[in-house]
Structures are given as C-alpha cells and as structure tokens.
Amino acid sequence: MVQALTALQIAHIVEGKLQGDHPGLISRVSIDSRQILQPEATIFVALRGAKADGATFIPQLLKEGIACFLIHEDQPIVDGAAFIKVPDTKIALQKLAAFQRKQFEKPVIGITGSNGKTIVKEWLGQLLSQQYSVAKSPKSYNSQVGVPLSVFEIQSYHQVAILEVGVSKKGEMAALETIAKPNLGIFTNIGSAHDSGFSSTLEKIEEKAQLFRNSDLIIYCKDLKEVAQVLERQFPDEKLISWSDQAGADFTRSIKTQNGVSKIFLMKSDLSTYTFQTGLSDNASLENLTNTIIASLTLGVDAHKIQEGISNLRQVDMRLTLKPGINESLLIDDTYNNDLAGLRVALDFMRQQRPKNRKILILSDFKQQGQPKKIYPEVSRLINSHEIDLVIAVGEEIQAIEEIIDADFSTFKSTSELNQSLKAEDFASDLILITGAREYGFEKVVNHLQQRIHGTTLEINLNALTHNFNFYKRKLKTDTKVMVMVKAFAYGGGATEIANHIQQMGADYLAVAYTDEGVALRKQGIRLPIMVLNPMAESFQLCKTFDLEPVVFSLEFFEQLAQWTSSESHSMKIHLDLDTGMHRLGFEKVHLLDLIPLIKRNPQLEIASIYTHLVGADEEIHSSFSIQQLALFSEMSQAILQNLSYKPILHALNSAGIVAFPEHQLDMVRLGIGLYGVEVTGKYTSELQSISTLKTTISQIKSLEEGETVGYSRKGVMAKPGKIGTLAIGYADGYDRRFSNGKGFVLIHGQKAPVIGNVCMDMVMVDISDIDAKPGDEAIIYGPEISLKELADQIGTIPYELLTNISTRVKRVYYLD
Structure with a gap:
C-alpha cells in the first residue's frame, strides 16, 4: 500500500461501521487466509464467492494474529479485534483501492482489450524497468478483485505503475476505472473473449473504452477499425495516439523481415523516424511490441534504451507453468518474472501443489525494483512464510537475505555457474520454483532440470x-x-x-x-x-x-x-x-x-x-x-x-x-x-473455456513437385508444387489415424495446414504450401482455436475419445495465465 492507515481511517474510506479497536497502522490487505505475512499490519477482507465465504477463516486468522477484519454487516464479531462492517466487502475493497490509487501521484498506465493485455503489460514493465522502479499487476490480475489487489502492490517508492484491466460483461468497467484512473491508456486487440456478456463487439469496445475516460493519452492501432471507430468518436484528437500500417496515423509503421530478424520502422506525423529490430516475427507479437514501443516513447524512454530492452524480450507465454522435472521432481517455471507481486503469486501457487520432498526456490537479484533495503526484507518474509527448505540465489544483492531467512542457502554469481553445479542426483521428488530477472536467462536452468520426455506437449x-x-x-x-x-x-x-x-x-x-x-x-x-x-x-x-x-x-x-x-x-x-x-x-x-x-x-x-x-x-x-x-x-x-x-x-x-x-x-x-x-x-x-492445448513442432520442411506422393502407401498426392511440414506427433501419441488425407488439420501461425497422406505412428505430414514456416515452429493440434467437437465430428467420434486417447508419453504442462 502507498499509505498505511488506521482501522478508523479505513472504516471512513469504505463507509463502514467500526466495532472494536486496532491500535496500529494497516499497511497490508489480504483476501487469502494462506497469504498472511505481517498479521499485526494486515486487514483481512472476507469476500463471499462460489467456493467459500472468507468469514469462515476468521477464527483461524485471529489465532495467527490478525486483528482487523472487513466483513459483511450480517456477520457476528468477537472481542479482541477490530471489525469494519459493510453491506458488500467486494465494493469496500474497491473503495479502499481507489483511495490508495489517489495517493500515488506518478504515472499509471492502464491496459485493456481482449488479446495481448498481459504480454504488453509484461513487456512494457521490462522496458520501463531499465530506468524506473515499476509496479505492475501480477499475472492476469485484471478483474473486479484483481485490479484492487494490483493497486495494493503499488508502494511509495515506485515511479510508474502498470495495471491490466479486463471486463466480462456490460456495466463492470465503471468501478474499475474509478480504481485504476490511468494517466496513459493502451487499447490492445479485440477478440471473441467474453462475447456472451455483450450484445455486440462494439458494445464490448465501448465498455472497455470507459477505462480511459479520465486519461490524458490513449494508444491504439488505427487498423483495428471497430476500436478506432469507438475511440475516435468518444475522445478528442489531442488525447489519441494512433499507429497504423497505412499513412494517416500519429505513427506509421512498416516492417521488413529477413533472416529471422524483423525491423520495425516508425515514422511520426512530424516525419521523425525510429528503427527497432527484434527476433519476433508473428503478427500478434509485432502488434504487442508496437504498442509497447510507442508507450515507452510516450513516457520519455530513449529509443536506444528501448532497443536494448527489446533485445532481452522473448516470445514467451507470460504465465506460471508446472512441468515434470528430473527424478520425479516438479518445476514451477516463472522465469520471465522478477517483482515482489509476481513472487507472491508464484509462492502461493507453489503452496497449492501436492506435497513433495523439499520446497526449493531458485531466484535472482531483483533488478530495477528500487530500494533494496525494503525489497529484500520483504523477500525474506515471503520465503519464511512459505516454509522454503532451500534457496539457491544468483546475483550479488540477493545475498542480503542469507542472514534473515530460515531456509538453507547457496549462492552463485552467474546462471552458468549455477548450471554447472546442478546435478541430477541432488534432486529427488522436490518441488522447485524458478523465478528471476530476464537477463539471468533462467530458462537454461529450467531446461537443465526438466524431465526429458516427448517433444509434443499437452x-x-x-x-x-x-x-x-x-x-x-x-x-x-x-x-x-x-x-x-x-x-x-x-x-x-x-x-x-x-x-x-x-x-x-x-x-x-x-x-x-x-x-x-x-x-x-x-x-x-x-x-x-x-x-x-x-x-x-x-x-x-x-x-x-x-x-x-x-x-x-x-x-x-x-x-x-x-x-x-x-x-x-x-x-x-x-x-x-x-x-x-x-x-x-x-x-x-x-x-x-x-x-x-x-x-x-x-x-x-x-x-x-x-x-x-x-x-x-x-x-x-x-x-x-x-x-x-x-x-x-x-x-x-x-x-x-x-x-x-x-x-x-x-x-x-x-x-x-x-x-x-x-x-x-x-x-x-x-x-x-x-x-x-x-x-x-x-x-x-x-x-466454457477449453482447458487443454495439444501442440507439437515442425521437424522438417520439404519442397515437392506436383504429383509427388507423401507417406505410407503413397496416399498423399501433391495437387500442385508446394511444401510439406513433418510434425512430431503420430497415432502412438493419440493423434487419430482417421485424420489422414485431409480429414484433419493443424494451425501454424494461425493458418490451417491440412494433413496430407496417412498419419504415421510417430509423425504426421501437413501441407504448408501457403504458410511462411520454418523447422521448430509450433503447430496447434487442438485447443481454444480448434474446437474438439469440430475435430471429433470430422472423423465420426466424440470429444471424450480425442481427450482420453492422448498417450502418456506426451508431456503434460500445467499453467496459470
């Protein structure tokens, strides 16, 4: 929290009735009984949800030292603690967050849209953190509760805050705008997510655009016609910063891709130009990166500094991922993340996993987080409260926690030094969380500790x-x-x-x-x-x-x-x-x-x-x-x-x-x-949401002439000159042989690639004649973009069969996005 408060002040802010007394200052807010670090300085907000009523945890929390609670007005109280009674604890939580937001006088960036919000938030956070201390929403904390929790992560020493904001139905954004109050807005792509909550795409855009009603500037892509239509109708020109691949926007973009490198040229309306380059090449990533670059320029970041930051970005899913590790261990991959809010989320995810032999945390210095004297004691409290058995640290500053944590501790100066020391026999049925600043390249640690299974993943x-x-x-x-x-x-x-x-x-x-x-x-x-x-x-x-x-x-x-x-x-x-x-x-x-x-x-x-x-x-x-x-x-x-x-x-x-x-x-x-x-x-x-995505990679690409055949029994025939890609999946993995000869298809870079020839035991070939692809590129077998029912109908079966057929040799990876 930006400002610590008394229980009486909180009661006044949330328009509640205070019963009982709390002698100290409140500087922390919790809605989860498992995430209490400093009970004497914490207010517990008892939310009611589909799973549980937070009030049921009050007796337990009283024993743990919590002495201030925000509860519904129909809940009983007990002696020895302060209780603030309100008609609705969720609304009270939002009011408290709105007050805290007002205390933060530095820039706040609000990001909304359907697709790309989290990626833009994370990338922008990485670019800005090169010269600012940045607070940002943990993971996808963008809901009616997630946005307030994100605001409580902002501290007085932060120099900029980035809040991701999402809505699922009409009427939700007004409350979130009151909380977030962004100075700079970014409207990302619009998609089909939450369509059922709105009568039309335009209505959904209009609802999301309410986030920016008090913003100074709004960044958007003019080529997204419906988004541009709404923003340009609702906001004056002086508030809008548009970009487009066509002339007529504030920034005109052009892209040239060669030898795996994309060059992004941005020309402003005053004819000044910027050039950036990246290893990213797909349209979605380049769109997200363009939003990130323009936001950084708008906030005064030097173009050379932006390019330096882009060089450290990678095309990665910004999410917590659970992977099988060596010797029956489990890995939690959080390698893109390096801030306190994200560490809290990752440690909580770790706590929720099934019991293992040891809990091990591998982490790096907290780069560009500001005020190490405040950061590292907080890191130590998190480690101690989550009962970590072993901390493996990389960096110089992180060594400060050694004397104040209860866990065993070892330290390394570099990731390469750490990797050289890691031996398979040192791990057995452990739960290992790996989290660190991007520059440390902790994905190499994950690769070192990851169980070597089949390349195809579910x-x-x-x-x-x-x-x-x-x-x-x-x-x-x-x-x-x-x-x-x-x-x-x-x-x-x-x-x-x-x-x-x-x-x-x-x-x-x-x-x-x-x-x-x-x-x-x-x-x-x-x-x-x-x-x-x-x-x-x-x-x-x-x-x-x-x-x-x-x-x-x-x-x-x-x-x-x-x-x-x-x-x-x-x-x-x-x-x-x-x-x-x-x-x-x-x-x-x-x-x-x-x-x-x-x-x-x-x-x-x-x-x-x-x-x-x-x-x-x-x-x-x-x-x-x-x-x-x-x-x-x-x-x-x-x-x-x-x-x-x-x-x-x-x-x-x-x-x-x-x-x-x-x-x-x-x-x-x-x-x-x-x-x-x-x-x-x-x-x-x-x-409902599809929970699983079956994906594999292109092993090899071949160019074939018209009439050449593909696969066993020469069942696949090239109708014209073109290319085929061989994928690392077959019927032994559960990819049904009935998908042979055009009955099935996969998605590569969002485009359909039909199966050509018979599905083999370990491989399948697809026609990629019209797709710009290379070996190693990802192919989606099924997932949110490919309906299981559609695939099942193609071969006369039911979704149950497709789900249950996936072989155990296919690696399962679990994640929180």
Whole structure:
C-alpha cells in the first residue's frame, strides 16, 4: 500500500461501521487466509464467492494474529479485534483501492482489450524497468478483485505503475476505472473473449473504452477499425495516439523481415523516424511490441534504451507453468518474472501443489525494483512464510537475505555457474520454483532440470479449469456437493495435478475408474474421498490400505465384499450403483428384494452414496426417458433409505444433467467432461473455456513437385508444387489415424495446414504450401482455436475419445495465465 492507515481511517474510506479497536497502522490487505505475512499490519477482507465465504477463516486468522477484519454487516464479531462492517466487502475493497490509487501521484498506465493485455503489460514493465522502479499487476490480475489487489502492490517508492484491466460483461468497467484512473491508456486487440456478456463487439469496445475516460493519452492501432471507430468518436484528437500500417496515423509503421530478424520502422506525423529490430516475427507479437514501443516513447524512454530492452524480450507465454522435472521432481517455471507481486503469486501457487520432498526456490537479484533495503526484507518474509527448505540465489544483492531467512542457502554469481553445479542426483521428488530477472536467462536452468520426455506437449490451463468448475458451481444450490470425475487420466489431462487443483478449488469427491488410479492419487497426497467405479475383488486390500470407496453394482459383488470385510473385521464405505436404464452395471429394481437384506446383515459396509447414470441427458430427444430414469431412481433409492438409520448421498446428474435437469440436483452432482471444457448439450458452449492445448513442432520442411506422393502407401498426392511440414506427433501419441488425407488439420501461425497422406505412428505430414514456416515452429493440434467437437465430428467420434486417447508419453504442462 502507498499509505498505511488506521482501522478508523479505513472504516471512513469504505463507509463502514467500526466495532472494536486496532491500535496500529494497516499497511497490508489480504483476501487469502494462506497469504498472511505481517498479521499485526494486515486487514483481512472476507469476500463471499462460489467456493467459500472468507468469514469462515476468521477464527483461524485471529489465532495467527490478525486483528482487523472487513466483513459483511450480517456477520457476528468477537472481542479482541477490530471489525469494519459493510453491506458488500467486494465494493469496500474497491473503495479502499481507489483511495490508495489517489495517493500515488506518478504515472499509471492502464491496459485493456481482449488479446495481448498481459504480454504488453509484461513487456512494457521490462522496458520501463531499465530506468524506473515499476509496479505492475501480477499475472492476469485484471478483474473486479484483481485490479484492487494490483493497486495494493503499488508502494511509495515506485515511479510508474502498470495495471491490466479486463471486463466480462456490460456495466463492470465503471468501478474499475474509478480504481485504476490511468494517466496513459493502451487499447490492445479485440477478440471473441467474453462475447456472451455483450450484445455486440462494439458494445464490448465501448465498455472497455470507459477505462480511459479520465486519461490524458490513449494508444491504439488505427487498423483495428471497430476500436478506432469507438475511440475516435468518444475522445478528442489531442488525447489519441494512433499507429497504423497505412499513412494517416500519429505513427506509421512498416516492417521488413529477413533472416529471422524483423525491423520495425516508425515514422511520426512530424516525419521523425525510429528503427527497432527484434527476433519476433508473428503478427500478434509485432502488434504487442508496437504498442509497447510507442508507450515507452510516450513516457520519455530513449529509443536506444528501448532497443536494448527489446533485445532481452522473448516470445514467451507470460504465465506460471508446472512441468515434470528430473527424478520425479516438479518445476514451477516463472522465469520471465522478477517483482515482489509476481513472487507472491508464484509462492502461493507453489503452496497449492501436492506435497513433495523439499520446497526449493531458485531466484535472482531483483533488478530495477528500487530500494533494496525494503525489497529484500520483504523477500525474506515471503520465503519464511512459505516454509522454503532451500534457496539457491544468483546475483550479488540477493545475498542480503542469507542472514534473515530460515531456509538453507547457496549462492552463485552467474546462471552458468549455477548450471554447472546442478546435478541430477541432488534432486529427488522436490518441488522447485524458478523465478528471476530476464537477463539471468533462467530458462537454461529450467531446461537443465526438466524431465526429458516427448517433444509434443499437452498444456492444461488451470485458470480455465477453475472457470469451468465455477460455471457449474454457480448452477448448483449452495449445499449441493460436487464429485469430479478424474478417471482415464482425468480425461487425458493428467489425474494427479488436476485432482490436486480441484481439491484446492473445493470439490467434495473424486471418482476414478479403477483402484490403481485411486492408489496413485493417494500416493501423491490427494486427500479427498475417492469413489472407484470398477473395483475388482483382488483390490479389496488396496481399497482398505488407501481409503478408497468401491462402487458395488451386483449382489455377487456385494456378497464378496461383505465376506472379505467381515473376515478382516474392517468397515468400508461403499457406493451403490442403481441401473435405471443405462443397462451397463448396477442393481435393477428386481434386485432390491435381495439387496436390502444384504445391507441389513452387513452394517460394516457403510453406504456413502446411492447413484444412477442418465443415458441421454445431453440430447433433448431423450428428456422424457431421463425423467423416467429419475423417477425410478427416486423410487429405488427411497426403498433402500427406508431400511437405513442414516442418510447416504444421492446423485444422478452428470455434466449434461446439471444443465438439462437443474431441479434434480439431489445431494451431489458428478462433474466430468464439462470441467474439461466440453459442454455436450450445446446450450452453454460459449460459457466454457477449453482447458487443454495439444501442440507439437515442425521437424522438417520439404519442397515437392506436383504429383509427388507423401507417406505410407503413397496416399498423399501433391495437387500442385508446394511444401510439406513433418510434425512430431503420430497415432502412438493419440493423434487419430482417421485424420489422414485431409480429414484433419493443424494451425501454424494461425493458418490451417491440412494433413496430407496417412498419419504415421510417430509423425504426421501437413501441407504448408501457403504458410511462411520454418523447422521448430509450433503447430496447434487442438485447443481454444480448434474446437474438439469440430475435430471429433470430422472423423465420426466424440470429444471424450480425442481427450482420453492422448498417450502418456506426451508431456503434460500445467499453467496459470
């Protein structure tokens, strides 16, 4: 915070009622009970959300020393602390942030748009930090809560602040503009994100443009016609700084690319010119870089300094990434980041991972952050609060933390010296966070410690997973439990990491197909109750040892399990599968006469839940049959409940059922394919986010003449002279052979490249005749830009099959964007 405040001052700012007393000054704001560094100087804001009510953590936080709380007016208080009561804690948080923003009198840059916001923010931060102390939004903290939290990261010693601001529906920007109040605005590209929250693209642009209503200057690309239309209508010319690839803008841009180097020429309207060069070549990166350069020039950064900064930029996803490391270790790659706000986010992400042997932090000096005497004690507090076991530091200034951290410590003067010292045998099942200033090139450390697997990767967006979970959670009653299906390697996404993430999100149950899947989750520290859908008699001991709950689906299986548990003098939770129409597994109505006496004779088998599976919830044509199933399930389950002295959980709805039959939620729902971004009813397709991107690289490019053939059996024939690219993926990786001969396509630089010839075991060839590509370039197999449903329809299958077919040899990478 820029200015420390008393509890009474905060109450006045947020227009709340203060009850109790806090003797000191508040200089920190927290909304997360796990992120408390200085409890005596912290106010905890109890937000209410889809996952939890922050007020439930107040008793725990009182024990930890928090003595000031911002709560809803209907919450009770306790003695010994200050409580500020308000009608809405989120609005109060925003008011407090707006006050803090007013105390910062130096330049604030606000960035909005649909695409490129985070990249422009990060790149601009890197360029400006060469001569200024810069505060910027951590990661993608651009929401109604994220923007206030970003403002609280601004300190009095910062010389410039960069805030990323986003909205998802009409009416949200007014509150954020009051908080951010940018002096300089940047409007990036506009895309389809959050289209469902607006009636048109123009309405979305108009909403976002409200961020700049009090700005002095606004940077935008005049070639984005709709963006230009809105800005030029709403703001006077003297506030607008436009750039274009055509004449007539404040900056006219031209680009020449040769031998992997792009030269950017910018001519101002007064005919002064600037030239910059970069290794970036794709249109999106060059557009983002142009916004970054013009903003830097506008803020008075020397062109030579800008070029120096550009030389250190790289085309990288600005995100936290979880990667498999050597000797069963996990790496958190945060190598582009080097500020306190980002370190807090990265350490919190580290805390949320499954338990490992040691927690290791590799970090560099904090370059251009200003006032080392304030920075490094804060770094030390973060390290100590997150219980890091080993800190490996690179640089000179960072050595200042050695005497004030609780962790083991080693230091190196350079990254090369560090890399030479790293030995595989020094790491075993560790959790390693790698974060540092760009100039240290810590990606070399990541490469050194990364597990060597297949070059093709399946990237899992954990933010999208959270979004989808909360989408379904909002459709449920507050007391409806959620069971998440992580069978089949979590629909191909990797069961352990996804199970860990949804455990953090507040799921109530997990379901796996086979006992060994549940055992693997338990061995990796997953604590949630786990239902096993297809247990075998041979696995009873494993269910006991690892606290797994088998589904019982037949009289014979019930008797087997009952006999085993009796002989072992062991009780076990079980789940009853009732067959109401699927006719796959489960008890039919006729079986109840024998089942109920079995249940009575075997109290050691505690029925945790009773469930059924809807056959056609995803298709409206089967609605009447689904209703019949639900009615039969109610009848059968009630017959069982009448003979029990306790109440098991009842559940019938899968992802499609949650959407189609919300009135039949019962006690719990089972969330499967919807969590992974596929809405099978088609009603809310635009509301879900694709969580996974399967990508590979071009191994080689060949030029072929008309009539030449490609691949096995000469199935691919060149219709005209052109080029093919060979990709490092085949049917052994899960890329279906039915995509052969033009049925499938990939995206390279945003352009479609159709498959030519047969898909091979480890490779596939695509036609890139009309694409400017080179070996090593990325090819997207599926992801947000390529619909899984579209691909599945092409070969007559369903998205489930494409997801679950991805081979385990394909490396899974998890990230927060």
